[in-house]
Amino acid sequence: MYDLVASLASGVLVGAIYGLAAIGLSLIFGVMKVINLTHGAMIALGMFALYFFVSVLGFNPYVSLLPIVAGGFVVGVMVYWIAVNRVIGSSDLMSLLATFAMNMIIIGVGTALWTTSPYNVDFSLPGISWHGYTIPGTQIVAAALAIVIAGLLYVFLYHTRTGKAVRAVASNRQAAELMGIPTRRILAIAFGLGIAVAGAAGALIATLFPFTILSGGSYELKSFVVTVLGGLGNPAGALAGGILLGLIEGGVAPFVDVSWTPVIEFSLFVLILIAFPAGLFRIGKNH
Amino acid sequence: MSQSILQLENVESGYGEVQVLWGVSLSVHAHYLTTVVGANGAGKTTTLRAAIGSNKVWAGRVVFEDDDVTALSAHDKARRGLVLVPEGRQLFADMSVEENLEMGAFSPRARTHYRKNLERVFGFFPRLAERRQQKAGTFSGGEQQMLAVGRGLMADPKVLIIDELSLGLSPLLTQQLFATLRELKQAGLTILLVEQNVHLALALSDYAYVLTEGRVGIEGPAHEVAQNPDVRKAYLGM
Ligand SMILES: Nc1ncnc2c1ncn2[C@@H]1O[C@H](COP(=O)(O)OP(=O)(O)OP(=O)(O)O)[C@@H](O)[C@H]1O
Ligand SMILES: [Mg+2]
Numbered sequence: 001m002y003d004l005v006a007s008l009a010s011g012v013l014v015g016a017i018y019g020l021a022a023i024g025l026s027l028i029f030g031v032m033k034v035i036n037l038t039h040g041a042m043i044a045l046g047m048f049a050l051y052f053f054v055s056v057l058g059f060n061p062y063v064s065l066l067p068i069v070a071g072g073f074v075v076g077v078m079v080y081w082i083a084v085n086r087v088i089g090s091s092d093l094m095s096l097l098a099t100f101a102m103n104m105i106i107i108g109v110g111t112a113l114w115t116t117s118p119y120n121v122d123f124s125l126p127g128i129s130w131h132g133y134t135i136p137g138t139q140i141v142a143a144a145l146a147i148v149i150a151g152l153l154y155v156f157l158y159h160t161r162t163g164k165a166v167r168a169v170a171s172n173r174q175a176a177e178l179m180g181i182p183t184r185r186i187l188a189i190a191f192g193l194g195i196a197v198a199g200a201a202g203a204l205i206a207t208l209f210p211f212t213i214l215s216g217g218s219y220e221l222k223s224f225v226v227t228v229l230g231g232l233g234n235p236a237g238a239l240a241g242g243i244l245l246g247l248i249e250g251g252v253a254p255f256v257d258v259s260w261t262p263v264i265e266f267s268l269f270v271l272i273l274i275a276f277p278a279g280l281f282r283i284g285k286n287h
Numbered sequence: 288m289s290q291s292i293l294q295l296e297n298v299e300s301g302y303g304e305v306q307v308l309w310g311v312s313l314s315v316h317a318h319y320l321t322t323v324v325g326a327n328g329a330g331k332t333t334t335l336r337a338a339i340g341s342n343k344v345w346a347g348r349v350v351f352e353d354d355d356v357t358a359l360s361a362h363d364k365a366r367r368g369l370v371l372v373p374e375g376r377q378l379f380a381d382m383s384v385e386e387n388l389e390m391g392a393f394s395p396r397a398r399t400h401y402r403k404n405l406e407r408v409f410g411f412f413p414r415l416a417e418r419r420q421q422k423a424g425t426f427s428g429g430e431q432q433m434l435a436v437g438r439g440l441m442a443d444p445k446v447l448i449i450d451e452l453s454l455g456l457s458p459l460l461t462q463q464l465f466a467t468l469r470e471l472k473q474a475g476l477t478i479l480l481v482e483q484n485v486h487l488a489l490a491l492s493d494y495a496y497v498l499t500e501g502r503v504g505i506e507g508p509a510h511e512v513a514q515n516p517d518v519r520k521a522y523l524g525m
């Protein structure tokens with residue numbers, strides 16, 4: 001009983017980070033209808049960036065988030081102009097291929113640099129103990145920061161001029177252009193933000209678990225599940241979807257081997273798709 | 288004779304392989320209401336889209352305030368004051384009325400006149416003021432057209448270009464929107480209008496062009512065009 005409660009609590013905390021990662025994916029899809037297959041690679045780069053700042057340079061991991069978010073934004077804007085801009089407006093397959101190619105390049109370079117053996121950021125905080133179970137402090141802080149970052153993104157999208165322009169472009173790109181909004185630049189900003197958020201999620205995950213350059217892949221898949229669960233497209237929906245997924249993982253963890261988790265997750269994914277075929281990625285859509 | 292502010296010179300354009308415009312020339316004079324009429328599929332929308340940069344100009348030139356703006360993007364032209372209220376409204380459906388108007392005023396020039404323009408828009412369309420927080424997508428067709436025109440005005444246009452002002456609207460609302468147009472014209476705004484209701488459009492316009500299969504057929508002062516036997520037969524049902 002206690003182990004289930006502890007597992008659920010931990011699931012909620014980690015789920016908030018899944019939610020943050022999913023926000024990065026759904027923001028990009030919502031604004032430009034591009035399924036960003038570099039998502040997992042960017043999460044992994046966030047992990048290695050954290051390793052670099054903390055284990056090499058000796059920064060505090062949470063302070064490291066600032067340069068990681070900034071760097072993620074710059075990388076995202078670059079990837080947009082290099083690989084995505086020219087395939088915007090052509091078939092969906094083109095943007096899938098373009099981002100998949102970028103993904104393979106990043107994973108390839110990452111493997112060459114860091115191999116695929118696990119890295120670990122040595123960092124811990126006092127946790128909360130309860131009936132012999134401990135919730136690590138790093139999980140609590142990471143979840144709180146994930147929620148803060150999602151909140152900041154919400155404020156940006158709903159209360160700043162540029163943020164509203166991002167939503168306008170998501171809603172109707174042609175009309176946005178007619179109103180003097182430089183839509184390509186807005187797309188680049190949105191892509192940059194999506195990557196920055198993915199990188200931040202990766203960095204937060206790296207404060208909790210060991211990782212390799214390939215680790216992003218499973219979080220990318222979780223992001224798809226979360227986006228289906230959360231449906232919506234506003235950061236709050238994705239966050240809720242992430243927490244729900246975390247709860248499910250936490251709920252099954254005490255009873256089955258971890259290798260069953262993805263089976264359960266993706267069975268759920270398929271079931272939801274069957275039940276709510278229109279629920280997938282309904283972001284910035286005209287109803 | 289006032290100054291010409293916008294000219295299309297032998298503009299050719301189309302979609303993919305299909306050419307729609309075969310050398311359209313027209314000129315919009317400052318403070319005039321200029322109308323383009325023509326049958327469905329004649330290329331009216333394509334002409335407007337070529338003028339504001341939504342459609343690529345294959346040949347010919349677009350000149351705005353004595354600058355060749357042919358190659359500029361639509362958003363650059365909008366920033367200069369060439370603003371299109373598109374056919375079918377094209378609102379930001381999941382944003383509020385107020386946000387739609389705010390996005391209309393995105394360009395730096397429009398932003399400086401935000402307050403003044405907002406008052407003017409709410410003056411024309413009090414309904415928008417009452418419904419500021421409502422999502423544009425939940426509006427009725429008529430309300431959406433008011434918002435589309437309002438959003439266009441928020442862009443502080445030097446030339447307001449409207450594609451199908453009255454399409455799908457009740458006669459009453461059509462009258463109301465035309466009354467708004469008359470006020471705007473009297474206030475000195477330059478307007479380029481495409482309109483199905485040829486009768487109303489010609490009655491209010493200073494100058495008119497008749498587009499036939501991607502070419503300008505007839506042109507002249509609106510009251511003369513309205514008297515043209517071919518126009519009377521084809522568009523005015525007389
Ligand atoms: N997106 C498009 N792709 C391909 N062809 C198009 C496209 N839009 C318009 N056309 C074609 O271009 C021609 C001119 O269309 P356009 O929309 O300019 O006509 P219009 O005069 O505005 O007609 P309407 O009165 O029906 O609005 C038509 O034959 C139309 O089929
Ligand atoms: Mg048309």
